[in-house]
Amino acid sequence: MIAALLAERCTGCNACVEQCPTRVFEPGGPGGVPVIAAPDACQTCYLCELACPVDALWVNPDAHDATAPPLADLLASGQVGRVKRDHGWDAPLDAGQLDAYRLLGPLLGEGVEIADRHYHRLIAAR
Amino acid sequence: MSTAPLTLRADVLVIGGGMAAAWAALAAAEAGAAVIVVDKGAMGTSGVTATGGPGHWFVPPEGRAAALERQVARTQGLAEAAWMERVMDLTWRHLPTIAPWYPFGSDGQGGRYIQGVRGPEYMRALRRMCVGAGIAVLDHHPALELLADGDGAVVGARGLALGSGEDWEIRAGATILATGGCAFRSGLIGSHTQTGDGLLMAAEAGALLSGMEFSISWSLSPAWASTRTLPFTAARFFREDGSELAIPSLKAGHAHYQALGAALLQGTVLADLSAAPAGLPAVLRQIQPLTVAAFERRGIDLFRQRFPVRLFGEGTIRGTGGIALADADCGTGVPGLYAAGDAATRELVAGAISGGGAVNSAWALASGRIAGAAAAHYGAAKGGRAGPARALGKAGLRPRGSARPVATAPLQQTIEHAIHGLDRALWRRASTLAASLHELDEAWRAVADHGLAADPRGRVELRATAAMAATARWCTAAAAERRETRGIAVRTDLPATDPAQARRLLVGGLDKVWTRPAAPALRGLEAVL
Ligand SMILES: Cc1cc2nc3c(=O)[nH]c(=O)nc-3n(C[C@H](O)[C@H](O)[C@H](O)COP(=O)(O)OP(=O)(O)OC[C@H]3O[C@@H](n4cnc5c(N)ncnc54)[C@H](O)[C@@H]3O)c2cc1C
Ligand code: SF4
Ligand code: SF4
Numbered sequence: 251m252i253a254a255l256l257a258e259r260c261t262g263c264n265a266c267v268e269q270c271p272t273r274v275f276e277p278g279g280p281g282g283v284p285v286i287a288a289p290d291a292c293q294t295c296y297l298c299e300l301a302c303p304v305d306a307l308w309v310n311p312d313a314h315d316a317t318a319p320p321l322a323d324l325l326a327s328g329q330v331g332r333v334k335r336d337h338g339w340d341a342p343l344d345a346g347q348l349d350a351y352r353l354l355g356p357l358l359g360e361g362v363e364i365a366d367r368h369y370h371r372l373i374a375a376r
Numbered sequence: 377m378s379t380a381p382l383t384l385r386a387d388v389l390v391i392g393g394g395m396a397a398a399w400a401a402l403a404a405a406e407a408g409a410a411v412i413v414v415d416k417g418a419m420g421t422s423g424v425t426a427t428g429g430p431g432h433w434f435v436p437p438e439g440r441a442a443a444l445e446r447q448v449a450r451t452q453g454l455a456e457a458a459w460m461e462r463v464m465d466l467t468w469r470h471l472p473t474i475a476p477w478y479p480f481g482s483d484g485q486g487g488r489y490i491q492g493v494r495g496p497e498y499m500r501a502l503r504r505m506c507v508g509a510g511i512a513v514l515d516h517h518p519a520l521e522l523l524a525d526g527d528g529a530v531v532g533a534r535g536l537a538l539g540s541g542e543d544w545e546i547r548a549g550a551t552i553l554a555t556g557g558c559a560f561r562s563g564l565i566g567s568h569t570q571t572g573d574g575l576l577m578a579a580e581a582g583a584l585l586s587g588m589e590f591s592i593s594w595s596l597s598p599a600w601a602s603t604r605t606l607p608f609t610a611a612r613f614f615r616e617d618g619s620e621l622a623i624p625s626l627k628a629g630h631a632h633y634q635a636l637g638a639a640l641l642q643g644t645v646l647a648d649l650s651a652a653p654a655g656l657p658a659v660l661r662q663i664q665p666l667t668v669a670a671f672e673r674r675g676i677d678l679f680r681q682r683f684p685v686r687l688f689g690e691g692t693i694r695g696t697g698g699i700a701l702a703d704a705d706c707g708t709g710v711p712g713l714y715a716a717g718d719a720a721t722r723e724l725v726a727g728a729i730s731g732g733g734a735v736n737s738a739w740a741l742a743s744g745r746i747a748g749a750a751a752a753h754y755g756a757a758k759g760g761r762a763g764p765a766r767a768l769g770k771a772g773l774r775p776r777g778s779a780r781p782v783a784t785a786p787l788q789q790t791i792e793h794a795i796h797g798l799d800r801a802l803w804r805r806a807s808t809l810a811a812s813l814h815e816l817d818e819a820w821r822a823v824a825d826h827g828l829a830a831d832p833r834g835r836v837e838l839r840a841t842a843a844m845a846a847t848a849r850w851c852t853a854a855a856a857e858r859r860e861t862r863g864i865a866v867r868t869d870l871p872a873t874d875p876a877q878a879r880r881l882l883v884g885g886l887d888k889v890w891t892r893p894a895a896p897a898l899r900g901l902e903a904v905l
Pocket of ligand 3: 259264283301302
């Protein structure tokens with residue numbers, strides 16, 4: 251669940267307000283910083299983190315937990331802005347950010363085969 | 377409704393903001409129509425397309441005959457080869473056109489890998505294409521109800537703007553429902569805004585539903601949040617005391633989920649990914665950064681540490697049912713009303729099985745394009761007519777009895793359990809289906825008889841609750857009516873497949889739900905091919 255909006259970084263651009271799919275944020279908090287107005291509607295999709303141009307948002311991976319670590323710990327964790335960098339979100343379209351994507355299907359299938367062999371060994375042993 | 381809503385006109389109104397809506401809007405705009413898109417969320421981030429990674433059914437012409445043969449064999453008699461051909465053809469021709477806006481990666485052989493796309497980048501590209509084509513995109517503008525003229529033709533919709541709280545009315549020559557499937561607020565990744573609204577609106581206009589019994593599908597995820605499932609396919613499963621559970625692999629289909637469900641009903645189940653494919657850990661972050669974040673932010677090394685899991689229900693999203701199509705244009709049988717993507721039945725290409733994995737996204741693209749082109753043709757002739765119109769919304773907007781506040785959260789829990797409760801969903805049988813139907817009828821009546829909300833969010837949420845209740849009733853009634861096991865509609869009390877029931881089931885009705893077998897083929901398809 252959305253858990254932190256770092257007011258000291260926020261420029262008040264309202265990209266999160268506009269792009270959150272469940273309209274969690276509303277504009278017009280103190281200093282132009284948006285308000286987390288409807289946290290219960292948050293679907294833990296991290297897409298506001300991709301939208302924010304200055305890495306001012308942090309989503310707690312627990313869908314029911316809106317708490318965040320103390321700011322210093324959060325920043326030290328390296329997780330603020332991490333998913334945007336991992337996506338290559340702001341990189342040029344030809345930067346190769348999806349060069350591994352073709353492996354998704356084969357790896358998924360390989361996993362199923364591994365699980366299948368393991369299951370048959372397991373029941374044979376029992 | 378307030379007295380003077382914001383009023384707009386278009387040739388084509390598209391309701392929804394996922395891939396089906398985008399492809400529909402693009403096709404309509406290419407055909408010369410003035411197009412407005414209204415999304416309950418924001419086009420680009422809302423919908424399961426945006427959080428997923430749709431691998432499309434992307435088959436070169438020389439591979440089509442074989443692909444067709446394989447898919448026909450899988451779909452258990454309920455799909456149609458002619459639709460499959462159309463869907464493969466449109467997907468093959470149009471998916472590559474996103475290239476100027478999408479960072480296609482390498483295919484490892486010097487070319488581009490096209491068939492699988494990552495959700496956030498895909499929807500960002502589609503949004504940019506829509507805006508570039510002059511399509512008006514209204515985010516956070518949920519539609520609440522359709523409008524019809526004196527002949528029953530749909531002439532637009534009404535809804536509200538979440539930002540301002542104001543009502544809107546859009547008059548359109550043709551309207552396309554691309555509102556996605558319905559996961560009944562199970563927590564499935566990206567599914568919060570897909571609450572079956574389009575299905576309810578279609579039914580109020582006189583359309584039918586089809587394939588609603590094929591509404592069972594699951595995502596295995598960490599217990600704390602639904603993620604995508606790539607890392608979990610090789611999982612081994614354990615109890616907290618370290619004893620291993622024998623769970624048949626995903627190849628076993630329903631039996632895999634039944635074994636997991638049985639274990640989950642008894643207590644905590646831990647997944648162990650230490651046997652994952654050797655090549656996976658190094659590339660998972662590049663493929664699915666958000667899946668990695670779900671673990672890393674909790675300080676869990678997902679390939680080394682065991683973690684608790686849950687099954688997240690997918691309802692009609694990777695199930696198959698939706699609005700029945702009456703013709704080869706993705707028309708619903710109601711003049712002026714079209715359906716595309718997960719909002720429509722995908723039986724025509726997926727039959728009795730899940731379309732997840734390739735067919736659903738190809739369907740969303742192709743049905744979007746088909747509906748968009750047809751709606752442009754029809755809508756341009758009709759224009760955004762300003763004549764008298766009736767608002768069709770009932771449950772959640774206009775109570776039959778005394779209006780009073782209705783608490784939506786407990787109703788939503790009841791609805792979700794009736795569909796996704798492990799005991800109900802994994803061991804479907806006449807007695808549990810009857811129990812679910814009874815609970816769902818009560819939930820429906822609570823909203824339809826009394827529900828009225830004043831504030832904007834409350835209105836959207838109440839209407840969503842009505843739509844989920846309606847959708848759940850159609851799913852359950854169809855599951856009760858299909859007296860056999862076919863594809864993903866598994867009945868514990870009727871485990872055999874009955875050749876006499878190799879036909880689609882239509883379901884409809886609001887206050888009273890009914891079912892009937894569908895005629896075998898759709899009108900007009902031969903003429904199109
Ligand atoms: C985890 C996951 C993985 C998947 N992987 C694959 C795959 O690999 N291959 C494949 O083929 N398929 C896959 N699928 C299925 C595929 O993603 C869908 O079939 C496809 O994305 C559906 O697109 P859509 O536009 O119909 O729906 P969505 O993308 O869900 O969009 C629905 C839209 O409707 C809007 N809406 C809802 N109600 C209203 C309203 N009242 N007013 C206005 N707007 C409204 C929503 O806000 C949303 O924008 C997957 C699904 C999931 C959940
Ligand atoms: S995680 Fe998703 S739903 Fe939650 S606030 Fe961010 S964008 Fe909105
Ligand atoms: S997107 Fe980031 S910078 Fe912009 S308003 Fe939101 S938090 Fe502030």
